[in-house]
Amino acid sequence: MIKPTPNPPVRLFTVSDGIDTEDLLVNLRETLxxxxxxxxxxxxxxxxxxxxxxxxxxxxxxxAQLLADRVHEEVGQAAAASN
Structure with missing residues (x-):
């Protein structure tokens, strides 16, 4: 029997747990x-x-770069407000 949908692809790359959100955003911006x-x-x-x-x-x-920049700004503002 043929399945109506294929199995999802195996992920080759993952993001490690515990990485700071700001570091993730900076890497996202550089990748974009x-x-x-x-x-x-x-x-x-x-x-x-x-x-x-x-x-x-x-x-x-x-x-996508503009959206990532906006999130990065908001994370930075939230971090500054909490300090």
Missing amino acids: ASANALSCDLAFDLEGTKREELLGVAQLIEL
């Missing part, structure tokens, strides 16, 4: 910045719809 740089560099080597698609991905990454 790297992904943005890669997508922009690749997009400028392309033409037409493929370039537009990759620039769209770059915009989504930039939006």
